[in-house]
Amino acid sequence: MIRRVLAALPLLLVSSPLLAQAVTPKDLKRHIEVLASDAFEGRAPGTEGENKTINYIATQLQKAGLQPAAGGGSWYQPVEILRRSAESHGVQWVADGQPIAFDQGNIVLLGREAEQRIANAPLWFVGHGYVDRAKDIDQLAGADLKGAVALILYDAPEVADFPSFAQRVAAVTAAGADAVIAIVGEDTPWSAVTAGYKRGQNRLAIDVMPPVLGAMPLAAASRVIDRGGDSLDTLMNRDSGPAFRAVRLKPRMSADVRTQVTRIASHNVVGRIKGSRETGESLLLLAHWDHLGICRPQSAKDRICNGAVDNASGIAMIVEAAKRLAGKQRAPRDILVLATTAEEIGLLGAEYFAKRPTVPLESIVGAINIDTVAIMPAGAPVAIMGRGTTQMDPIIVEVARTLGRTIDQDDGANALITRQDGWALTRAGVPTVMIGGAFSDLDVLGAFLTGSYHKPDDDLSRPLVLEGAAEDTTLLAEVARRLADPAIYAPGKPAGH
Numbered sequence: 001m002i003r004r005v006l007a008a009l010p011l012l013l014v015s016s017p018l019l020a021q022a023v024t025p026k027d028l029k030r031h032i033e034v035l036a037s038d039a040f041e042g043r044a045p046g047t048e049g050e051n052k053t054i055n056y057i058a059t060q061l062q063k064a065g066l067q068p069a070a071g072g073g074s075w076y077q078p079v080e081i082l083r084r085s086a087e088s089h090g091v092q093w094v095a096d097g098q099p100i101a102f103d104q105g106n107i108v109l110l111g112r113e114a115e116q117r118i119a120n121a122p123l124w125f126v127g128h129g130y131v132d133r134a135k136d137i138d139q140l141a142g143a144d145l146k147g148a149v150a151l152i153l154y155d156a157p158e159v160a161d162f163p164s165f166a167q168r169v170a171a172v173t174a175a176g177a178d179a180v181i182a183i184v185g186e187d188t189p190w191s192a193v194t195a196g197y198k199r200g201q202n203r204l205a206i207d208v209m210p211p212v213l214g215a216m217p218l219a220a221a222s223r224v225i226d227r228g229g230d231s232l233d234t235l236m237n238r239d240s241g242p243a244f245r246a247v248r249l250k251p252r253m254s255a256d257v258r259t260q261v262t263r264i265a266s267h268n269v270v271g272r273i274k275g276s277r278e279t280g281e282s283l284l285l286l287a288h289w290d291h292l293g294i295c296r297p298q299s300a301k302d303r304i305c306n307g308a309v310d311n312a313s314g315i316a317m318i319v320e321a322a323k324r325l326a327g328k329q330r331a332p333r334d335i336l337v338l339a340t341t342a343e344e345i346g347l348l349g350a351e352y353f354a355k356r357p358t359v360p361l362e363s364i365v366g367a368i369n370i371d372t373v374a375i376m377p378a379g380a381p382v383a384i385m386g387r388g389t390t391q392m393d394p395i396i397v398e399v400a401r402t403l404g405r406t407i408d409q410d411d412g413a414n415a416l417i418t419r420q421d422g423w424a425l426t427r428a429g430v431p432t433v434m435i436g437g438a439f440s441d442l443d444v445l446g447a448f449l450t451g452s453y454h455k456p457d458d459d460l461s462r463p464l465v466l467e468g469a470a471e472d473t474t475l476l477a478e479v480a481r482r483l484a485d486p487a488i489y490a491p492g493k494p495a496g497h
Contacts, residue, residue, distance in 0.1 A: 023320050023473035025466035031060070031316035032374070035289075036308035036460055043307060044293025045081065045266035045341045053289050057269045057339045060319045065326035066271035069336060071358050075271060079341050079352045081264040084110045085200035088258045094120070095228040095251040106190075106220035107181070108197040110213050111259040118178055118212060118255045122148045125225065125235050126246040128156060129168040129180075135242075143246035146176035149253045150246075151221055154182035157241065170208045179212035179255070183221045183232075190217045202345040204352055205263070212257055224251055266290075268349045269339040270358050273325050275484065277332040282359055283484040284336045284367035284430070285321065285476070286350065287314035288343030288421055292454060306459035309448065313374035313469055315339055321477040331484030333365065343371075343421050344454075350424035365491045366392055366483050367432040368476065369422035375448050376468035380437025382475065383408035385417055390431035392479075395489055399478045405471070408440040415442075431491055435479065436472035 034040070034056060041049035058068070058075035070077040089109045093100035127139045129152045150172045156162050163171075165182070172180050184193055193215050203209060216224075222232040228250030235247055269289065272282075291307025306312075322337045336359065340349030350369075354361065382400040384393060388411065397407055416439065417423060422432040439445050452458040482488045 021324060023324070023470045023477070025470045027320050028313065028316040028374070028466050028469055028473065029464060031319055032308055032312045032464060033460060035312035035315060036306040038304055038306070040306075042293035042295060042304045043289060043291045045290050045345075046264035047293055049293060050266060050290070050341070054267050054269050054339070057289060057315060057319070058271070061269070061271040061322060061337060064319065064323040066273055066322060066337060068270070069272035069358055070268065070270040075269050077268040077270050077353065077356075077358065079266045079268055079349050080205035081202055081266060081342055081345070081348055082205050083200050083202050083262040083264060085260040086110055086197040087260050089255060091253065091255045093224050093227070093251050093253055100224060100227045100251060102224070103220070107216050108194045108214055109179075109255065109257045110197060110201065111257040112209050112211050114259055114261050116211050116257045116259070118149065118253060120252050120254055121178055123228075123249040123251045123253055124148050124150050124246050125232070125249055126150045126152050126172055127236075127244040128153050128241070129172045130163060130241065131168075131171040132163070137242045139242075139244050140171065140175050140246050143175065143248070145172065145246075147178050148176070149179040149181060150177040151181050151183055151216075151225075153236070154215065155185045155187075159241075169210070169213065173208050173210040177210055179214065179253070180210045182215040184215050184217055186218055200260075202342070202348060204348055204355070206352070206355065212255065225249055227251065266341040266349070268341055268353055271322070271337045273322060273330065273335040273337070275332050275334045276330045279333045279486060281363050281365050281486070282334040282336045283480055284338060284364050284425070285318050285370070285480060286338040286340055286367060286421055286425075287311055287318045287370040288341070288349065289315050289339045290341050290344055290349070292344060296456060302456040304459070305454060305456055308459050308462075308464060309374045310372045310453060310458060311343070313464075313466075314370040314372065317370050317373055317469060317473045317476065320473050321480065324477045325480055331481045332486055333484040335480060335484050336364070340421055347421050347424045350421035354424050354428035354430070361428060361430065364430050365489070366390065367422060367425045367430050368480065369420055369425075369432060369434050370436075370476065371420050371434065372445075372448070373436060373438045373469040373472055374464050374466050375444060376437045376441065377465060378467035378471055380468050381406045381408040381440040382435060382437060383413045383440035384433055384435055385413040385420070385439060386422065386426070386433035387411050387414060389426075390433055391491060392431060392433055392483060392489070395482050396433070396435055396479050399482060400475060403471075403475060403478065405475065412442055413439045436475065437468045438472065
């Protein structure tokens with residue numbers, strides 16, 4: 001049932017007292033100086049730097065009065081990551097018993113395991129592999145994909161809510177395909193595709209993956225299909241999107257695939273501020289703790305990407321906000337504090353939490369993500385990344401004004417919405433935003449992204465701009481306290497939806 005923000009919201013906000021202690025730059029700096037120190041080796045998942053990082057965060061949350069909330073009385077939620085890098089492959093195509101000449105450089109393959117073999121498998125063209133039974137769409141209907149190789153279009157049409165490539169691959173895999181091979185359009189450089197496969201792909205161990213996943217350029221796929229007597233151009237245009245049905249092709253494929261598979265054992269850190277009432281609901285605050293680790297060769301003068309701004313500053317912010325929220329004046333709802341792993345390699349820690357939440361996902365009334373905050377001076381307007389997508393906006397605006405802050409009136413920050421951990425929660429149906437001054441001026445943010453971002457000089461040798469981040473931490477704590485009060489905020493659809 002959709003619930004709406006109460007009409008008395010402004011009165012409630014104005015009459016609700018502010019937390020007593022504002023956050024200072026010094027409060028944030030002491031955490032950043034630890035987390036971004038060389039001793040933490042850039043905080044890469046699965047390293048000694050991770051061990052130091054997650055222990056520091058859990059210790060700080062415990063000192064602040066939080067309870068462990070990862071399950072089983074632990075602060076740490078295990079997140080297993082598999083990194084797969086293409087090593088070698090040999091592929092043979094046959095049509096009507098005759099081999100098809102094929103350049104091995106026109107395909108790249110990853111195996112689910114270190115060694116995978118496909119023998120004389122049938123070939124299907126599955127279009128986009130679009131399956132949404134709620135909308136009565138099933139491009140795989142009638143296709144016998146068990147043990148088959150599926151050619152799937154990588155590029156998606158600009159259609160609202162069209163499933164991601166990963167979702168489409170999962171649908172084809174669920175239908176039984178032994179291999180899913182993306183047909184990559186001419187707008188994507190083939191060298192970039194092969195470099196990405198060789199560099200490696202990071203996935204959660206719980207994710208569905210076919211025995212073999214790969215890619216081919218459009219021209220190469222077209223030649224194989226044409227050799228079997230069909231036309232890829234005709235297949236792509238024979239039916240409009242939802243009406244398309246997978247087509248069995250004449251060629252068959254055999255392949256031997258070798259893949260380097262590396263397992264990374266990492267962790268999210270999860271703490272809880274117990275609410276003053278048993279509401280059965282939680283507000284979620286999150287920030288990623290990981291960075292790039294030792295990112296330069298041994299010969300380099302500075303080998304460590306310390307990640308002071310990205311995202312030691314965000315962790316400092318949620319720790320200091322949690323301290324204030326865990327005081328005597330607690331909100332009715334629980335507040336979860338989540339420090340995620342593996343944001344830098346695909347938002348994987350946040351995605352894992354969305355798939356394996358430590359509380360029922362539907363009980364999370366909203367989430368606020370914090371990332372890359374130490375770049376703006378005091379007095380910056382408050383931007384909302386995710387503006388217009390949740391019912392949190394009025395509360396954020398009212399609290400900002402109560403604190404003497406102005407509001408960024410445009411939606412420019414929404415352009416970055418898919419590049420941060422909150423996106424994993426949004427996709428899972430949790431109302432999620434980012435708030436603060438750090439992305440109210442995209443020129444300032446852009447200067448950081450084209451400068452120190454993901455480089456060794458995002459470290460303690462450069463001056464940290466913490467005045468704006470301190471203001472934003474006070475704002476975060478105030479907003480969180482109100483969102484964690486059912487009398488002030490009840491989640492529902494955003495205005496106009």
